Amino acid sequence: MKKYIKEIFAQPSLTEEIIVEGWVRSKRESAQVVFVMLNDGSCLKNLQIVLSLENTDENIIKRIATGACIAAKGTLVASQGKEQAFEMQANTIDILGEADAEKYPLQPKAHSMEYLRDIAHLRSRTQTFGAIFRIRHSLGFAVHQFFHQEGFFYWHSPIITASDAEGAGEMFRVSTLPAENPPMNEEKKVNFKEDFFGREAHLTVSGQLEAELGALGLGKVYTFGPTFRAENSNTTRHLAEFWMIEPEMAFFDIKDNMDLAEKFLKYVIQFALDNNAEDLAFLNERFEKENKAKKKEEQAEMNLLEKLNFVVAQEFERISYTEAIDILLNSNYHKKKKFNFEVKWGIDLQSEHERYLVEKHFKKPVIISDYPKEIKAFYMKQNEDGKTVRAMDILFPGIGEVVGGSQREENYEKLKERTDAMGITEQLWWYLETRQFGTAYHSGFGAGFERLVLFVTGMGNIRDVIPFPRTPKNAEF
């Protein structure tokens, strides 16, 4: 009977004959027996397969190399070794796929993250990436479960968009025009009227505007799909292709929005704690090892599991932008001139400012709201003071902004004033119409899925929490 290693560890049966199929992690030979560590990806654990040298074809043993794929048939027995309770005494081994030991790039040893990025087609066979991608799955599943339970509908915003008005950064163009000698118009520019869509089109930088259309009919919707930014960003927190979760809710004000976002983050983190205990314990060990290697002043106070449990248990701190500026102005950091960027009302908060608030001052997740309207997007609802908008950002220790959202401007005149100023009124006619026909107060936010995975796994680079990262100069695999 075929079994997954996860099932075997959940319910070991020492009587029946079973078959396991998987990839060889390592092989150790001794005078009488051979030990093979086998992993099938179903869980972190390896199953130890024991072969008698006497009863096994020499040629088969040779081909059981690191990376090879094999099927082992045998029975579980109590292990004589200390590291495991049981192991498989194998009767027959089938080599399903050989791996030349001299050429196989993964060795039974620690590899650098940079090297593993270069062999992303094989890195899911390592302990660390197996753990990361199983947790990534859990978080994705938890996202759907959370919103479904909350009465949301999964809504699909288009991935190809003809409006470049989201204002969320540089976009990738989608075109079927020939790259060489494209058709030109009278102004000697590329004639997009001859392109596939009859106009210039791009990959979406946000599904928000279309999600709003859904919310103003279905009430509560969320999107969860790929998003694209053609920014030349080279950081540990940015990807050119990433997955974003964007809920949009009619009849939610900014406070309802914050409540939902906090509940959402806690739910998915708790889901991982409940369902990925083994993988998280492994990543926690890894995190502690790395943390110890750091300089004292850079060491984290909490390990990964402590941090996750802490975030789930704490109420997020909620302050206004104006209060945040006051805290920064009164801080020792400011008095000692440790900030590189000037602090004053009206500035966009810099990384160093956000980090001070989250990591030094409050030491927990912080929600900052009511930002100056000049530094925020056109669609955010203006406050009565005429200076600020009902925006909110959720900042997490270590990774910064994990959620950005707002109450949306539902007043037609005020919204049109902003779109007129940007010269996008014409192309967003459909967006503005929702404010003319039965407009409703509503809110929403965007959460970067990879940043969430980054936080939960405790990894240091966003390129290591997505199977095949797309970044400037890198689209391999």
Add this chain to the structure above:
RNA sequence: UCCUUCUUAGCUCAGUUGGUUAGAGCACCUGACUGUUAAUCAGGGGGUCCUUGGUUCAAGCCCAAGAGAAGGAGCCA
């Protein structure tokens, strides 16, 4: 895009003031070992010193340009 650092064996890295045949650990191969835990011990093979150009009697090392990578910043999720 800007700043800093880096690129030497399959991997991780050392390589002194520019000097003769470029090293180590791990991995791999061979052998030894009565059940191992990243097994251990002994031996062996393995190099476009990122690329191009320059300085020099002589360049892995110095200079210039380029490519790529890592970290930080900006943009943001």
